[in-house]
Amino acid sequence: DSGVTQTPKHLITATGQRVTLRCSPRSGDLSVYWYQQSLDQGLQFLIQYYNGEERAKGNILERFSAQQFPDLHSELNLSSLELGDSALYFCASSVVPHIGELFFGEGSRLTVL
């Protein structure tokens, strides 16, 4: 158990819909990262937050947004969903923002039909 909690574990929805994925980082970790994992693209970095502020942005679509709340949990919002958005979405956390030693949650599997 990494200490990072993600909900829901599985989500099935239709194209055009909007979903919210939730992440609680490890106790004491201030930095949260979101990654997308699909079969052909591997682990793609989406976005990073540190203590409530956006820290770095990766290949995140404009239809996607995220935030980190004062209690340090984070949410990833995916809207106008397309079939190609079907993937595993991982949240990870770390103590400090510039370190590569990340603790990953078990992921949220999104299926868009």
Place this chain on the structure above:
Amino acid sequence: GQQLNQSPQSMFIQEGEDVSMNCTSSSIFNTWLWYKQDPGEGPVLLIALYKAGELTSNGRLTAQFGITRKDSFLNISASIPSDVGIYFCAGQMSGANSKLTFGKGITLSVRP
């Protein structure tokens, strides 16, 4: 953008065998990391390397930070069935806003 190359995509070995994986990049990284992902789980950090030439072990796993800083190697000795999974390399440049870049992973299968 930065890309990490891991090949082959899949490896099949016999239990008890040693296996080596490498990861290469056209970019220089200041940190190299190796993660393992079990089916249905998130990646777990195996080894982190912070200095060119560094050789670090974690049980049956040994990883090296290439001296050119453009590659890294992971060796697994005396493989066991629970070594099955996807092995990812990851590289990070220095700097406060440096992102971690992952390779596409190598799926390891171990035949009993």
